[in-house]
Amino acid sequence: MFSRRWGFGWDSYSEVDLFTDRYDSSAETLSQAIRAAASEEPDADGSVPFGHLQGTVVGLRFYTGVVNQGEMVGLVRQPQNPYDRNAVMVSNIYGNQVGHIKRELAAAMAHVMDNNLAKVEGVVHSGTKNSFTMPVMLSFWGQEENKNAVMESMSRRGFKLNSGASKATGASQNSYTQGQGARAYSSKKGLTTALSAEELKNAFDNLFDGLMESKDGEKQAAESVGTPLMPHQKVALSWMCARENKSTLPPFWEKRGELYYNTLTCFSAKEIPEIIRGGILADDMGLGKTLTTIALILTNFHKGKPLPVEICKERSSPFKAKTQPDMASKLEGSSAGDEAAGSLCSDLPQVEVIDSEEVVVKSEKSTSKGKRKATKRQPSKGAEAPVLLEDLGFAAALGGSAADSATKKKKTGKKAAPTLSEESFIADSAEDLSARPTLIICPLSVISNWLDQFEQHVRADVKLNVYLYYGPERNRNKNFLSSQDVVITTYNVLSADFGNKSPLHAINWLRVVLDEGHVVRNPNAQISKAVLDLTAQRRWILSGTPIQNSVKDLWMLLAFLRLKPFDAKEWWNRVIQRPVTQGDRAGLQNLQTLVKCITLRRTKSSEKDGRPLVSLPEKTVSVEQVELSQTEREEYELARNEGRNTIGRYVAEGTVLRNYADVLAILMRLRQHCCHPDLLAKTSSDLGAAATPAELRERLIEKLRSVLASGSDEECSVCLESVRLPVITHCAHVYCRPCIAQVISSEQENARCPLCRTEIKANELVEFPQEKMEEEKCANPDKWRTSSKVQALMGNLLRLRCEDSSIKCLVISQFTRFLTILETPLREQGFSFVRLDGSMSQKKRTQVIQEFQSSAADGPSIMLLSLKAGGVGLNLTAASHVFLMDPAWNPATEEQCIDRCHRLGQTRRVVVTKFLVKDSVEETMVKIQKQKQELVDKAFGSTNTDKKTSRIDDIKALMEL
DNA sequence: ACCGCCGGGTGCC
DNA sequence: ACCGCCGGGTGCC
Known part of the structure; x- marks a missing residue:
């Protein structure tokens, strides 16, 4: 069916250095040249077809690039070619040169291309009949106003563009953009009429919806993850592990006999296409992308094995200090090292997890229960110390040593092979097993969140090396950084380092994670370049809103994931962006397929097995009237x-x-x-x-x-x-x-x-x-007196304590002095409480929240919270009862406060009690609240004057005037 | 390349 | 024959 020529020379089809092998002009690789050429041209959005033309590709026998019937090819001008400055090179999707356009035609095309009058795209319909030349269908695209100039220019040189036929049917037009394979695909589905702008927009808005199918089931996180994952997070973890481990073909690739075939571009290759290890996790905010990612880091080091981490029950573990460098040095050696690694593998104790609480050592020689307990209690005792959570031999074989040079790394990986299980090594031998750290890049504002979450979700006795690469004092040592488990940095630091001997760009990362990945959108921005230039085996994008505006935004994401051939803008424009923006159904469907293959997205309203993904416990709000x-x-x-x-x-x-x-x-x-x-x-x-x-x-x-x-x-x-x-x-x-x-x-x-x-x-x-x-702050306690509202609150608190002493409460007031007043009866009644208000330092707040959230038996059961301090961000899920002592002008403020405990992670029913004094200004305020709530939906931007007048109305109402 | 093109050998039927 | 025709050498840009 397809003809293949030159079955050799295909070891690497990614970056052929075409210029240096023939003549010395530039060390640029072809794909770089293509990328550069594409980035200078305007977007393909407004392009119209000018027509097409049958041309000839010559010189096939001099190049290794292969094309098949129906395959798309790239046309790249080669002004530096010493034989003909009009040369137009023909390349396949992977950038391998196939040949040249015949001289006379190239001369005509060069004029058009160099003056940016048209973009020329090629499709090889008939494949090759011989090994010297082949026909190519060239289609010309460009801005309407350049059409005549192009037609004239071509015909002056004796080439007539055939424009009629391609307009006649949409399907045949498709065939020039997508190749025969894609045409067959689209016509099969009967998608030949163009989409209306409306349909397109709708389809586009929903592009990321309903991408929650994952056939990978749920996966349990590694033992080192201290927080139990919710079902949907286990699904995500399982999906992410599968995307990292499985050798699933990238979208549009099929295995056909001995060959791998791309159904979109009709490209085929003997070798398996580069597997995309990673993808886009596009879950809604609050579904736990951060936790899932942390779980991924700990759970999937290599081939589904957890990250080998140290357990430190005591501060100084002898293992880390001594044994690990020792192992690394052994591995670096030659054959002696191999033996050492092998023997380490069989001799070292296996760590086994009995339950979530106990991690003990199982040695081949002694596995008695009593012994286990003993080892657990005395972890510093020699080889039996419970140091690693995972298979030590495996960890040793991988050799986390950062000092490895590039050659040593390869060596280590290969030498380690015998200790690995058979199937894991067969999958792809090219994978570099020496990479250890995950690089997380995020906006500055979420750094603290990452640090908190690592703290919170990694088991306290697990030693995970997390390094914050930030600030002027950051450690730029490459070896140091490569020996971490996790390095966190910001987009700004990354791009500031880029081009400035960036250590981050010198490291072979196990994984790079772009948090809030949608912030990297402009491909010309320095940040984008810095991000694209990172070396990693696996790449992830976390984003709650993967596309902000248009299809264009997606390119950056696909380019980061190295989803060939779309990482080159030319192919992206040609195969996806232009067809989609022009309303081509097949193009849209291709885009949908593409996105679906690499994305997992669930929303807060998503359901799993007929139940909402995140079902918050019931919340009841009641008003308790207080009589003065x-x-x-x-x-x-x-x-x-x-x-x-x-x-x-x-x-x-x-x-x-x-x-x-x-x-x-x-x-x-x-x-x-x-x-x-x-x-x-x-x-x-x-x-x-x-x-x-x-x-x-x-x-x-x-x-x-x-x-x-x-x-x-x-x-x-x-x-x-x-x-x-x-x-x-x-x-x-x-x-x-x-x-x-x-x-x-x-x-x-x-x-x-x-x-x-x-x-x-x-x-x-x-x-x-x-x-x-x-x-x-220190009101005189001697003069303390009570009030009706205080009595009402205390009654509730005392009753609750009798019913269930484990219940924790938030007591919220706008008046911090009221909170102070409340402290006295709380103390008198022996309640243990903490206080959080706006006057406290950030450090103090964190401390108080931690104390309140902890489940310690003697911990505080009440938090006195000032309404304004309880804004966004706080997590107070330990509380399940909320007492709002006084109504606020703005009901949203109250809601926000309530949501501090009625949120993800809340396990109990939430009961909210609002105290209102009967026949008072408070009741009127609530009436106004309700009216306002109705107005909020109707009116949006109100002017300052509006605000003030409405306030006057409020005041009149409040005073019953 | 089972071509086109070039240029040398050749020459009625 | 200042042609036609034959057949070998040759071949991207």
């Missing part, structure tokens, strides 16, 4: 009437905005009344006439305190965000310091308060003094 006591009610009504009068006056005068701070303070007082009387400012909130500057300052501070009232979500009227670095003006309005400072500096001497237009000066801004902050 007689005294509280009297105080509340007093404050409410007073406030209502004041605000009513402002509304009538139209001066609400001018007195905004005062209005907020009134509302705040009412909200505070609902929680606890001690939240209220002790002294009068009315500024009145201050006698002395010191007194004024004192009152302003008091006012500031009441407005801020510790962590409520007041807005700065300049930026309309929550107030940051609050200061109060002499006219008693609160802003962010940077915001108001900017107002003052731009208006200079005439600066006025944005709210009331009183003159303001920079040196009159008052901030909350540090000493006061400290005082606030």
Whole structure:
């Protein structure tokens, strides 16, 4: 069926150095030349077919490149050719030169190609009848405006483009772009009519949907992974292991008899095409891509064997210090080393895992249970020390030594062969078994997440060498880096190093992982080049959103995965991008097939066996009404009437905005009344006439305190965000310091308060003094009194503790001072609790969260959480009960807080209790919340004015005006 | 290359 | 014969 010529010379079909073998001009490889040529040309998107032409390829006998019937070929200009500067080279998909275009035709084509008037593509329809020349169908593509120039230019040199026939039927047009094989494929499916723009967009949006089929089942993670994987994560792990280990042919390849055949390009080869080890894990956020990847690193070192890792029950393990370098050095030696490796293999103890808790050593000689326990307890005892979780012989054979030179590596791999199982070695002998580390590249912002997750998911007694390659002090030593298990770096560091003796580019990585892989999109960017230039055996892309905009974005991903021939842009454009953008169904289907072969994607709404992938436990939200006591009610009504009068006056005068701070303070007082009387400012909130500057300052501070009232979500009227670095003006309005400072500096001497237009000066801004902050924190416990809300909370907590003492609770308030007040009864009742608020350092927060999340028996059962500190990112799944002490202006803030514990990893039912004081400003706030929720869906961007007016409406409603 | 092309040998039927 | 024809040598750009 196909004719093959020259059955030799095919050991490497990837990069033939074509220039240097004939004449000295450049050391560029052909594929580089093709890539370079393609990258200079505009995208193929807007190309129209100009026509086609039968040409002749000559000089076949001088080259090793092979083509088959129907196969696509590349045409590359060779201006440096010493025999003919018009030369046009013909190459097959893998960049091997096939021949040249006949001189006269080449001259005509050269003019067109050099002036970028058209792109020429070739398909060999008839195969070769002899070993000297063959016909080739050339099709010309380009911008409509260049069509006539091309037709003329060609015909002036005696070549007439046949444009009619290719337009006649879509199918025949396809045949020129995709070869006969693809045409047969597409016509079989009856996909001959073009897609509408709508259909195309739809198909494209759904390109990554439903890619959750994995026939590989589930796979258990290695013992060194401390966190049990969820079912869908086991599926992903299994899929990833299979993609790394199995020699599955890349998409569009089939084995036909003795040959490997590409159904898209009709290319065929005697040798197996390069297997794509890796792919795209495109699961939605929150499904655990990071955990799955960590599990992959630990589970699949080589051929499904776990990464050999050290177990360190004690700080100093003799094994690592002594034995490992020893083994490595033995392996580096010649035949003596082989024997050593062999004997190591049989003599060293096997490590066996009895259950998830106990890792013990099983030696051939002694396997009694008692002995095992003994060895476990005394791990530092000689050869019986439980040091490696995996087959030591295997690990030894692989020799993790970083000092290996390239030749030594090969040697090690080959010499190790006898110790490996038969089938694993047969699969492909070319695989370099000496690579150990995985390189993870991610945006700066997620580095800490990776470090946390390694910490969290790798068993605590497993010693995994994770190195953060970041910062000016980073260790650039190649040997050091290659001896790690994992190296983490950022895209920026990688691209900064690139071209600058980058050690990362000098290492043969076992695996390279691009986290948030979609950020690498522009192929011309330095980052992209740096990423493409890495040497690795396996490549992975993690991305929640693999395509942002267009098909173009996919090229980078495929190029990174080295999915030949699409890593060369020319082939990508020709086979996928242009057909797809022009609405070719077959092209789209090819794209879908391609993506499907290398991608696993599940969404939060995906289902497995009829059940949602991530089924969060049920969440119930209830409101508990709180009745104020007689005294509280009297105080509340007093404050409410007073406030209502004041605000009513402002509304009538139209001066609400001018007195905004005062209005907020009134509302705040009412909200505070609902929680606890001690939240209220002790002294009068009315500024009145201050006698002395010191007194004024004192009152302003008091006012500031009441407005801020510790962590409520007041807005700065300049930026309309929550107030940051609050200061109060002499006219008693609160802003962010940077915001108001900017107002003052731009208006200079005439600066006025944005709210009331009183003159303001920079040196009159008052901030909350540090000493006061400290005082606030240690409220006097002697004077402590309770409140209805406190009683309501304590009742719930005590009841819960009786029912199930293992239950943990979040107690959330906007008022950090309220949290402080709550500390007293909690202590009195013997609750163990922690506290998390915005004033704490990052380090302290992590510590507190860790403490709370831990399942230690005497650990804290309650976390006092300030509403604003409980924003995004926190993981508080240890808690299953949430008490919201007071309603927030913004219901989304509450939801966010609740989601800290109602999220992935929560095993219990989540019960949320919102306390609301009956007949109070709190109830009105909830009404407003509900109305707002409805509005959120309707209105989007609202202006600042809108925001302020709606606030006024809110205020009126709150005061029942 | 089972071609085309070149250039030398050759020459009625 | 300043042709035609034959057959050997030869061959990408």
